[in-house]
Amino acid sequence: MHKIRLSGLIEESIVDGPGLRFVIFSQGCPHRCKGCHNPQTFDPEAGYDQNIFDIIEKIKKNPLLSGVTFSGGEPFLQAEAFSEIAKRSHEMGLSVMSYTGYLFEDLKKGFDANPHWKKLLKNVDILVDGPFEIEKKNLLLKFRGSENQRIIDVKKSLETESPIFIDQPQPFV
Numbered sequence: 001m002h003k004i005r006l007s008g009l010i011e012e013s014i015v016d017g018p019g020l021r022f023v024i025f026s027q028g029c030p031h032r033c034k035g036c037h038n039p040q041t042f043d044p045e046a047g048y049d050q051n052i053f054d055i056i057e058k059i060k061k062n063p064l065l066s067g068v069t070f071s072g073g074e075p076f077l078q079a080e081a082f083s084e085i086a087k088r089s090h091e092m093g094l095s096v097m098s099y100t101g102y103l104f105e106d107l108k109k110g111f112d113a114n115p116h117w118k119k120l121l122k123n124v125d126i127l128v129d130g131p132f133e134i135e136k137k138n139l140l141l142k143f144r145g146s147e148n149q150r151i152i153d154v155k156k157s158l159e160t161e162s163p164i165f166i167d168q169p170q171p172f173v
Contacts, residue, residue: 005048005078006049007026021067021069026073028077031101033131037132072100075098095125097125097127097128102130104152125155
């Protein structure tokens with residue numbers, strides 16, 4: 001798969017993850033969260049097609065980048081294309097962060113039905129999971145829109161089989 005459906009690109013951002021990041025906004029989202037910051041990304045037929053290798057070339061041109069962020073829409077709807085971009089980004093020494101309206105646990109449960117989810121998740125370093133909940137909106141949160149969303153260290157979480165959180169308190173068990 002060499003094409004990806006996008007809502008847009010931001011070539012330099014300091015608000016979509018740690019450091020200077022290249023942000024890719026996917027088109028299409030089944031979650032349709034009330035109060036979503038990017039409602040223009042809901043319709044999977046809107047936006048435009050882009051060759052993933054053109055995106056990778058744009059990423060390569062900026063030596064100041066520290067990472068790439070996948071936002072939405074829902075990146076996991078196009079997991080095959082995003083996993084290729086993530087893999088190539090890692091080859092350039094960049095970190096990969098992804099937003100998703102799914103929970104980490106649900107993505108893992110879906111590996112058999114959606115093998116590209118597994119491939120994408122294994123190529124993501126930081127995951128912000130969970131739907132945006134307007135009732136839990138908090139403008140003071142780092143890299144998140146609502147208090148239910150979690151920042152997850154994906155590598156450690158896949159090793160331990162449960163979410164390991166970054167920069168937020170661990171839940172009580």
